[in-house]
Amino acid sequence: MFKSEKPSVRLPRLYKIAALIAKEYSEGLGSIKQLVYEKRKKHPRIKSLFALVSVLYQRKDEIEHLLKKTQLLDKESRIDPWVIKILVTELLYGKKTLSGQTRIEQTIKGYEQMFKAHLSDVIEAPVKEETVSTKPKYVRVNTLKKTVGEAIDAFRDEEWILIKHSDKNDYNGFVEKVAALKDGEFMVDMHVPSLLIFPSKTHFYNHQAYKNATIVLQDKASCLPVHLLAPCPGSTVLDMCAAPGMKTTQLAAALENQGVIYAVERDAKRAGILKGIVGGSGATCVKVINKDVLQCNGKEFPGVEYILVDPSCSGSGKERRLLEKIENSS
Structure with a gap:
């Protein structure tokens, strides 16, 4: 008889998926929350995934210092660098231990004392919890599927309380009301009418309105370019840096699905994400073009009246993506 070999122990899937999310986030393929939620079928522990990747980026400078x-x-060039970064994050800032059952984990654990010695070189700037907790949660109503009034009524039916601010000239008063929002309360933004504001700890990833794209999780900074551009229904718009698609679908809502939006994205994978978001939003006036916009000419976009040039790196809450956490992460 042949002697059976003991099957090799594989690296926990949590670390593999977290490494993939961290890599995709670095490539601008979406926010940490979006990427985690997209991978929920590959690994159901979304809180653990979110916590690992968030801490990696919060401690990015320290981790890069240690790796250098x-x-x-x-x-260890044969090991995926993103797996290394995730394991270092877990060892130093997460559970602060690794099982050591795989060769990769054993390798990283072998550097633990060196890590701790070099950490003394770093002047630590701790993440302030209040910095995260005071940021409101913004939700854009997808008016292609529901009016703002209908969305407000729907939240009221769920026993949310609408806090009103009628004085459009009193910005300071508006800011104070936003800062004072309590659990169960929400407001309408005074600048972007389709934007609702909720307390910072409000989560929508399991909310039916989010799942069916009636609402979009989009920060105010990301909503402002389209709001200021204000294209008229029936017009033709060129969105030069379209992926992942938040502003593209906002443009479609502004056009009321009348007219044409040329949504250009040079990266094939990001273009695929763009198509998915556009399709789910109910936007029918969008033409996704997988091409480098700098290599295009005017004949490919006839009749353009408005142009949006807003790279995703300045979009849906860059600061939030670096600081965002999930409550009670495991």
Whole structure:
């Protein structure tokens, strides 16, 4: 008889998926929350995934410092660098331990004392919880599917309380009311009419309105370019940096699905994400073009009246994506 070999122990899937999310986030393929939620079928522990990737980016400078000092990426070049970063995050800032059942984990654990020695070189700037907790949660109503009034009524039916601010000239008063929002309360933004504001700890990822794209999780900073552009229904718009698609679908809502939006994205994977978001939103006036817009000419976009040039790096809450956490992460 042949002697059966003990099957090799594989790296926990949590770390593999977290590494993939961290990589995709670095490539601008979406926010951490979006990417985690997209991967929920590959790994159901979304809180753990979110916590790992969030902490990695919160501690990015420290981790890069340690990797440089130890030359870990060069010495262990056969290991996916994003897996290394995730395991270092877990070892130093997460559970602060690794099972050591796989060769990769054993390798990273072997650097633990070196990591701790080099950490003394770093002047730590701790993440302030209040910085995260005071940021409101913005939700844009997808008016292609429901009016703002209908959305407000729907939230009221769920026993949310609408806090009104009628004085359009009193911005300071508006800011104070937003800062004072309590659990169960929400407001309408005074600048972007389709934008609703909720307390910072409100989560919508399991809410039916989010799942069916009636509402979109989109920060105010991301909503302003389209709001200021204000294209008229029936017009032709060129969205030069379209992926992942939040502003593209906002443009479609502004056009009331009348007219044409040329949504250009040069990266094939991002273009695929763009098509998915556009399709789910109910936007029928969008033509997704997978091409480098700098290599295009005017004949490819006839009749353009408005142009939106807003790279995704300035979009839906860059600061929030670096600081965002999930409550009670496991």
